[in-house]
Amino acid sequence: MEIPSKVLEIAEGIKTMRIRGAGKIARAAAEALKIAAENYKGSNDPEEFRKYMSRIANLVISTRPTAVSLPNAVIYVMYNLSRASGNVEELREAVVNAAEKFIEESLNAIKKIGEIGARRIKDNAVVLTHCHSTAAASVIITAYKMGKIVKVYSTETRPFYQGRITYKHLSEHGVPVIQIPDSAVRYIMNEVDQVVVGADTIASNGAVVNKIGTSQVALAAHEARVRVFVAAETYKFSPATLIGELVPIEYRSPTEIVPQEWIDKHRNVEVLNPAFDVTPPEYIDAIITEQGVIPPQSAILVLLERFGWALEKIKQGGL
Ligand code: RUB
Numbered sequence: 001m002e003i004p005s006k007v008l009e010i011a012e013g014i015k016t017m018r019i020r021g022a023g024k025i026a027r028a029a030a031e032a033l034k035i036a037a038e039n040y041k042g043s044n045d046p047e048e049f050r051k052y053m054s055r056i057a058n059l060v061i062s063t064r065p066t067a068v069s070l071p072n073a074v075i076y077v078m079y080n081l082s083r084a085s086g087n088v089e090e091l092r093e094a095v096v097n098a099a100e101k102f103i104e105e106s107l108n109a110i111k112k113i114g115e116i117g118a119r120r121i122k123d124n125a126v127v128l129t130h131c132h133s134t135a136a137a138s139v140i141i142t143a144y145k146m147g148k149i150v151k152v153y154s155t156e157t158r159p160f161y162q163g164r165i166t167y168k169h170l171s172e173h174g175v176p177v178i179q180i181p182d183s184a185v186r187y188i189m190n191e192v193d194q195v196v197v198g199a200d201t202i203a204s205n206g207a208v209v210n211k212i213g214t215s216q217v218a219l220a221a222h223e224a225r226v227r228v229f230v231a232a233e234t235y236k237f238s239p240a241t242l243i244g245e246l247v248p249i250e251y252r253s254p255t256e257i258v259p260q261e262w263i264d265k266h267r268n269v270e271v272l273n274p275a276f277d278v279t280p281p282e283y284i285d286a287i288i289t290e291q292g293v294i295p296p297q298s299a300i301l302v303l304l305e306r307f308g309w310a311l312e313k314i315k316q317g318g319l
Pocket of ligand 1: 021022024132134135136162197198199212
């Protein structure tokens with residue numbers, strides 16, 4: 001059975017970063033599964049439908065490696081499919097319902113994180129953020145509307161310049177934003193009261209994987225005794241890290257850093273483009289989730305509560 005073109009479009013969009021940011025990727029993945037189920041045109045054999053959905057699930061998961069929100073979204077929908085029984089129509093409905101529920105809960109989580117996180121922002125705060133995170137922006141915008149934020153420093157976030165998305169997003173809500181180059185973070189840190197960033201993946205020990213440069217921001221904040229908050233939905237926590245799996249770090253094309261002509265001219269120079277880094281829990285003051293604020297060391301509790309059901313399957317070799 002052919003894969004619907006709309007599903008291929010979403011997969012390509014995630015790969016090329018037209019769709020980017022861990023939460024958006026997760027919702028797009030759920031949407032892709034929903035579209036695939038709705039457009040299934042195979043036989044009435046439920047087994048064929050399940051196989052088809054597994055193919056789609058694998059395709060979607062393979063698009064980007066680091067943000068665990070992507071496999072978590074897919075696992076959520078596929079788990080619901082695995083528990084459903086009946087004919088193709090009933091299975092299709094199980095997929096559509098699960099995908100819609102994931103998307104709805106994800107959007108609600110971002111709103112809730114904004115409300116919970118804003119309470120942690122000081123009055124007259126100068127905030128620094130890195131990359132573009134919808135969850136971090138939700139905290140910042142909510143706090144700004146409560147009259148708590150004076151200004152926000154937003155890093156450019158080279159090489160992909162997600163800082164420009166942050167600038168646009170925050171400005172649209174009236175937040176005064178100042179763009180700074182990534183290299184100015186340590187210099188500017190003595191003016192900053194709080195750092196708020198997002199997360200792609202949170203490991204069971206509370207380490208946070210986020211856009212490359214986040215660990216440097218956290219290091220500079222630590223040195224200046226500035227508190228670091230990570231805004232993240234609970235589907236950014238990685239169940240596989242409970243059994244010692246490492247989080248794969250994506251390396252993207254060097255052409256995001258220098259043009260191909262430059263690479264051709266400088267054949268003896270290697271250009272590396274790691275897209276994410278790991279901030280150890282010691283450099284993070286708190287993680288703001290939709291269920292409340294936790295110290296990074298409590299990540300394991302969130303994981304056991306939210307993904308306890310998945311553990312047995314992971315131990316047996318995957319979901
Ligand atoms: C985006 C990034 C964001 C997190 C959280 O990286 O690192 O900080 O994904 O974002 P990329 P959100 O641009 O490479 O996808 O809070 O929107 O999920």
